[in-house]
Amino acid sequence: xxxxxxxxxxxxxxxxxxxxxxxxxxxxxxxxxxxxxxxxxxxxxxxxxxxxxxxxxxxxxxxxxxxxxxxxxxxxxxxxxxxxxxxxxxxxxxxxxxxxxxxxxxxxxxxxxxxxxxxxxxxxxxxxx
Numbered sequence: 830x831x832x833x834x835x836x837x838x839x840x841x842x843x844x845x846x847x848x849x850x851x852x853x854x855x856x857x858x859x860x861x862x863x864x865x866x867x868x869x870x871x872x873x874x875x876x877x878x879x880x881x882x883x884x885x886x887x888x889x890x891x892x893x894x895x896x897x898x899x900x901x902x903x904x905x906x907x908x909x910x911x912x913x914x915x916x917x918x919x920x921x922x923x924x925x926x927x928x929x930x931x932x933x934x935x936x937x938x939x940x941x942x943x944x945x946x947x948x949x950x951x952x953x954x955x956x957x958x
Contacts, residue, residue, distance in 0.1 A: 831888070832922035839888040844898035846881040853949065855941025857934050864890040864931060868898070868938040872946055877901050877909055882938070889928040893935035896920050906943050912936055 831839075848869035858865040864886030871879035880902050882894040897917050901909040917932040918924045924932060 830925055831892075832924075834920075834922040835889060835892045835924065838892035838895040838921065842882075842891055842895040844881050844895065844902070845883070847883055848879060848881050851881075851942075853942040853944075853946030855938040855943070855945055857938045857941060859930055859934055861930075864934055866890065866894055866934050866938045868894070868935075868942040870901075870942045870946060872906065875905050875907075877904055877906070887928070887931070889924055889931040890934065892921060893917050893924075893931045894938070897935040897939050901939055906946070910940060910943055912939060 847867075848871055851869035852872045853870045854867060856865070856867045864884070866882060866884045866886070869881045870877050880898045882898055884890050884894040897912065900912050900916060900920060904912075914929070914932045914936045917935050918929060921932075
């Protein structure tokens with residue numbers, strides 16, 4: 830049912846954890862399946878210097894969270910925003926159709942973390958007059 834790559838990322842997830850002083854946090858969930866994900870990013874010189882995730886969900890949710898952090902690490906924010914749901918699934922050598930929503934959540938959480946970072950940057954600049 831799952832590719833070896835999915836199983837590898839499920840058994841040995843990369844970048845699991847939390848960044849307490851994250852520059853951006855993206856939290857998404859799917860009430861239908863119960864999966865919840867949070868992606869934490871640290872940004873330095875417009876690049877994702879560090880990235881972590883916390884996921885409550887199935888093996889595919891953990892694997893897609895792990896993979897999206899691997900795909901985004903060290904990328905510029907613009908490059909990371911271009912990571913699609915399909916990129917995540919392809920990097921995992923495919924997901925069963927019933928689990929494709931997991932790749933959606935992982936990509937969406939990454940994009941939400943970057944958007945959160947941009948919002949914080951705007952509010953910081955607005956407060957420093």
